[in-house]
Amino acid sequence: MTEQPVFLSNDVVARPLSYDDLIPRLEEVLGKFSRSDSSDVVQPVRSVIPIKNHSGFLGMMPAYIAHEDTLCMKMVAFYRREENLNLPSTQATVLLFNPEYGNVTVVMDGTDITHKRTAAVSAISAKLLMPAQSDVLCILGCGHQAFSHYEIFTQLFSFKEVRVWSRRLETAERFAAGVPGPVKVFSSAKEAVHGADIIVTVTTSSEPVLFGEWVKPGAHVAAVGACRPDWRELDDVLMRDAVIYVDSRDGAAVESGDIILSGADVFAELGEVLNGTRPALRNKTTVFKSLGMGIQDAVAAKLVFDKWKSSQ
Ligand SMILES: NC(=O)c1ccc[n+]([C@@H]2O[C@H](COP(=O)([O-])OP(=O)(O)OC[C@H]3O[C@@H](n4cnc5c(N)ncnc54)[C@H](O)[C@@H]3O)[C@@H](O)[C@H]2O)c1
Ligand SMILES: O=C(O)[C@@H]1CCCCN1
Numbered sequence: 057m058t059e060q061p062v063f064l065s066n067d068v069v070a071r072p073l074s075y076d077d078l079i080p081r082l083e084e085v086l087g088k089f090s091r092s093d094s095s096d097v098v099q100p101v102r103s104v105i106p107i108k109n110h111s112g113f114l115g116m117m118p119a120y121i122a123h124e125d126t127l128c129m130k131m132v133a134f135y136r137r138e139e140n141l142n143l144p145s146t147q148a149t150v151l152l153f154n155p156e157y158g159n160v161t162v163v164m165d166g167t168d169i170t171h172k173r174t175a176a177v178s179a180i181s182a183k184l185l186m187p188a189q190s191d192v193l194c195i196l197g198c199g200h201q202a203f204s205h206y207e208i209f210t211q212l213f214s215f216k217e218v219r220v221w222s223r224r225l226e227t228a229e230r231f232a233a234g235v236p237g238p239v240k241v242f243s244s245a246k247e248a249v250h251g252a253d254i255i256v257t258v259t260t261s262s263e264p265v266l267f268g269e270w271v272k273p274g275a276h277v278a279a280v281g282a283c284r285p286d287w288r289e290l291d292d293v294l295m296r297d298a299v300i301y302v303d304s305r306d307g308a309a310v311e312s313g314d315i316i317l318s319g320a321d322v323f324a325e326l327g328e329v330l331n332g333t334r335p336a337l338r339n340k341t342t343v344f345k346s347l348g349m350g351i352q353d354a355v356a357a358k359l360v361f362d363k364w365k366s367s368q
Contacts, residue, residue, distance in 0.1 A: 069169060077359050081356075082180060082352055083180060084355075086303070099349060107135075117130040117348075121358075132146060146170060147166075150169055152358070162361050171200055171201060173348075174348060174352075175207065178278035182254055183212070184329050185276045186213075187253050194248050196249070209256070220241055221243070221249075252272060255271065255275060260281060266289060267293060292317075298343040302345045302347070303348070
């Protein structure tokens with residue numbers, strides 16, 4: 057009980073965390089979260105305080121998963137990085153507790169967990185909601201999340217074409233040079249999106265970067281950025297015309313500018329689709345608005361720690 061916490065640095069965390077392990081665990085916990093009769097999973101909406109002097113925010117993300125007795129807290133700082141590209145836009149630390157005593161047992165770098173669990177949840181949305189015949193993947197934004205999304209989407213699905221766009225052309229070109237497969241770089245978001253079957257938005261923009269009139273009917277959008285009530289990645293037309301899925305209705309109602317400011321109705325949580333209580337309307341244009349959840353970090357951190365322990 058009085059032992060010092062173990063510290064796991066990002067390279068130690070990154071090694072054992074595979075998408076094959078992560079996806080079924082995430083599907084299970086998202087399903088449990090969305091069952092109204094389940095008290096197995098406890099996760100409040102993240103509490104966020106502004107870091108006024110630095111255009112940033114600090115989010116606290118506690119979660120408890122009773123059946124496996126995992127008590128976890130992620131602390132994540134995120135910033136608007138319009139000018140200074142040398143500073144990170146997201147920094148995360150994950151704590152695992154001994155649930156019986158309440159002491160911290162593990163402190164881990166949350167970088168890889170945040171990249172991979174977010175991409176894995178977007179991939180789950182795509183599995184459920186993208187058109188049955190999906191040939192063209194388009195990624196808007198070319199930072200860390202773009203890399204993890206590229207990695208899992210190209211692992212899980214077969215696309216004929218992968219396209220990218222970012223605010224700065226050189227960022228998109230660097231991305232294309234840094235991934236193992238062929239990628240088409242576009243200097244215009246509108247052209248990149250034209251005809252795409254699945255579009256991933258992973259920018260730090262606070263204004264729309266994706267407009268409904270560009271989106272092919274029936275396409276699926278995984279919208280990962282814009283996690284403040286006054287930030288947008290998607291315009292009102294897209295939010296009005298698409299069927300909207302979220303990770304958490306409560307989180308979306310408080311944090312998602314795309315939902316709050318457009319007044320769009322949420323059709324379902326991803327967990328409800330996984331549970332079969334709401335349908336996956338694959339034939340319609342769909343948006344999965346991702347905000348990130350503490351339970352996602354909890355299952356990822358538990359996986360990492362269990363694997364690390366068994367390797368000692
Ligand atoms: N939903 C979740 O669970 C979750 C988890 C982690 C991060 N995020 C969010 O995902 C987004 C991307 O995170 P990241 O770690 O890849 O960030 P990053 O800083 O590594 O990359 C951001 C990318 O957005 C581009 N960009 C910035 N401003 C832009 C603008 N105005 N228009 C178009 N492109 C612009 C940058 O050029 C860069 O390519 C952030 O908004 C972050 O908060 C969401
Ligand atoms: O759930 C998360 O980890 C992210 C961090 C950055 C802001 C949005 N949500």
